[in-house]
Amino acid sequence: MGRALAPLLAGLLGLAGALGATLALHRAASAALDRVLEERLAGAGATAAELLGRAGADPAALRAVMAANGLEGAYLVDRDLRVLADATGAAGGRADLLRADPARVARALRGEPSVAFAYAVGDLPVATGYFPVRGPDGAPVAALALEAGQGFAAARAGLRRALWTGVALSALAALALALGAAGFARAERRSARAAARAARGEALATMAAMVAHEIRNPLGVIRGAAELVRARSGAALAPRDQEALADVLGEVERLRRLTEDFLDLARDPAIAAEPADLAELAAEAARALGRAHPSVEVALSVPPLRVRADAARVRQVLANLLENAALAGARRVAVTAGPAGPMARLEVRDDGPGVDAAVRARLFEPFASGRARGAGLGLAISRRIAERHGGALELADPGPPGAAFALTLPLEPG
Structure with missing residues (x-):
């Protein structure tokens, strides 16, 4: 039972180890990707905020920023969360609180930029950034909100595909390990049976040689005596006695062949090819x-x-x-x-x-x-x-x- 379960256990251990390594690598890669995306969005926001500080609330400038950085959205808001300019919509109204984060807007207006994965589209988190837009005197006058677009999401989607590819490869590797373990177990069982047969054959050959040696001499005596009786008294024997004597000689010959078989079993017969x-x-x-x-x-x-x-x-x-x-x-x-x-x-x-x-x-x-x-x-x-x-x-x-x-x-x- 233990030998039968060994390939399964080997496959499960291999799968667990491969999956653990794959998940650990995915977590590390995901964290590194998040840092890269955050730094990319932070760099785009800082550059765009400086540009807008000089150009003012210009929707065309916002659209240029959005296009240059592959963003999903870009807009300016003031302290009252009123939209000053929007690359994808109309200005003048209040910002949608499902879209904007008032706390981070307030931080940006205090001069503190922030980048974070604020919400998700499906199972992909979306990064947003809030950056202070400063006036001629250097004081923040508005907050620039940037929403990461498909270019940011595609990198995470690629990482997720890599994760599932790694899981599939781990499963295949575990299956290969299980098959290899099963093959090794079968080979071990065959080797054990072959060794047992060899040991049994050697013991039988030794015994056969001993039996043949002990039987050959008495057989020779019996055969010689029976042939002597037939030579001296064959004509005087009754038919039934002659048949009995022939049976004795026939059985002696059968035993002689059997001893020869024993000897052939005990030693490799010479081959003259x-x-x-x-x-x-x-x-x-x-x-x-x-x-x-x-x-x-x-x-x-x-x-x-x-x-x-x-x-x-x-x-x-x-x-x-x-x-x-x-x-x-x-x-x-x-x-x-x-x-x-x-x-x-x-x-x-x-x-x-x-x-x-x-x-x-x-x-x-x-x-x-x-x-x-x-x-x-x-x-x-x-x-x-x-x-x-x-x-x-x-x-x-x-x-x-x-x-x-x-x-x-x-x-x-x-």
Whole structure:
């Protein structure tokens, strides 16, 4: 459960960190932008107030100030909040208290300019400035009110877009982090399973070598004694006794092959790769199956492909695949092959009951078998032989019914 939640937690932590950094940067940038906009409006107001002190209450001069600085409005008011001049409207009336700030007008008439974000249009705050307009004697005679326009609002709108872009990028980065963490967790689980399989395989190989060593000598004694009895008394034995003796020798041979499998599992079998004809190897394996299981039909469709392989070991793999099909109850086995890039791909498909779902995941592990009397060594050894050739042995998609295995081997260069 903890491993499953790790990618989610990593993604959430990454998202929280990225969002925190984005919001902190936005706050810093917003504060810096406010200072820049305030300084810009303050500079425009000071210059315009000095100009209007010389030109008087001239609406044309106000319109020039508004146009030059990208403002939304510019007007002059006196101490009684009467509009002396307005760049966008008529003069003579009282200023709209929803628009003007009497306290800041009074401050301007005392000679104190002020710039602030006084109200908002939608979700964008609008800066306003009030500046003293001085007469010939230097005393304030009116207050100049400036309202920031689209040029000021556009900068804040751009900053807001940058914020949402940063949030979106943070989310994408968190998603990428979560996906990366999930991939790392999957890789870790695969590595852990591979390490466990390797450790289990090594322990099984050691045990197999010990068992094979302990069994080989007694088997040799049993086989020698049975063959001696058959040589000395074979003609005198009744048919049932001869059959029993043949059964003993057959079981001894089966145990001998099993010990050889154990030894192959315990050590990497030597590979003597040389050019070999895959069609001939498949035909030899089919003939061997015909002698042991004459009721099983083997249909060969293998072109003369030259592979770089140890002929005896590849024949062992093919014989094992055919033997497994026969023991599983197949009546017909199809063997096909063809080139696949630099490799030769051979498939063995049978019409048997197929691979039990309970053993499918560990089919190529030692001692995994779907048969009651199966040792579960043949496929494990066959895969190791294929991999030592630089190829592979895999369970292929058979299409019901039956089982299918795919063997790949390197083609002979040229």
